[in-house]
Amino acid sequence: MSDLTQVTRVTSRGMITLRGDLTSAQIKKTVKAVTGQAMPSSGQFLGDVTSGVAWMSPDELLLVVPYADVAKSVAQIDDTLKGQHYLAADVSDARAVFSVSGKNASDVLARLCPVDLHADSFGVGQFRRTRMAQVAAAFWMHDTGFEVVCFQSVGDYAQDLLTQAAKNAAGSRDYA
Missing domain, CATH: 3.30.70.1520 (Heterotetrameric sarcosine oxidase)
Incomplete structure (x- = not known):
């Protein structure tokens, strides 16, 4: 990370x-x-x-x-x-929750979710239910980043996705 x-x-x-x-x-x-x-x-x-x-x-x-x-x-x-x-x-206990914070937090979620996370489109206090790669997820933005919620049964998968996207976000803004 x-x-x-x-x-x-x-x-x-x-x-x-x-x-x-x-x-x-x-x-x-x-x-x-x-x-x-x-x-x-x-x-x-x-x-x-x-x-x-x-x-x-x-x-x-x-x-x-x-x-x-x-x-x-x-x-x-x-x-x-x-x-x-x-x-x-x-x-x-049926939900897994992740905090995604730091300079590239929106880039991490943009890599995984079909949501426009540009600062002009998504800000503090906004909330979305969406897909994060292959799983249902929801997230909201707060002052220091995002809270991400998904089903506990896919929590390990979601954690791996977020962690890998965070590693990739550090080096490039190319989402391909």
Whole structure:
């Protein structure tokens, strides 16, 4: 790996899938209570690397909370949304998370994902669900780089992809 880009596997990241009517005032209030954030718009992540919320689809959010707070957060969701149609599921252990940071972080992801990561097109707080080579992945940009999420079952493959792309990004901007 280059000294320009670091790829780190993140352990113990709390993640909750929340599905339901995202226009519901009660769901908006619940998201704010659990993450401290407002409801994100399409393609947006609000928060930081330890706590936040990402827009996954018109009826799905990914809530990021400290790992130790997941059970308490799911219980809070269950309490506040009682009687409404929703799904809240702890997906923390089903996901692998990577931090990609450093000067060439966007180049690393550009090598692997069909997303325009030019600074004029993708910035802090933006979120994408996409493919990373042969696997489903999602990522968001923050002040120091990107957080990348994929299924735990392909975590080793994803780590190898990111690590190799980081090595290659150090020497060339040729994506061929």
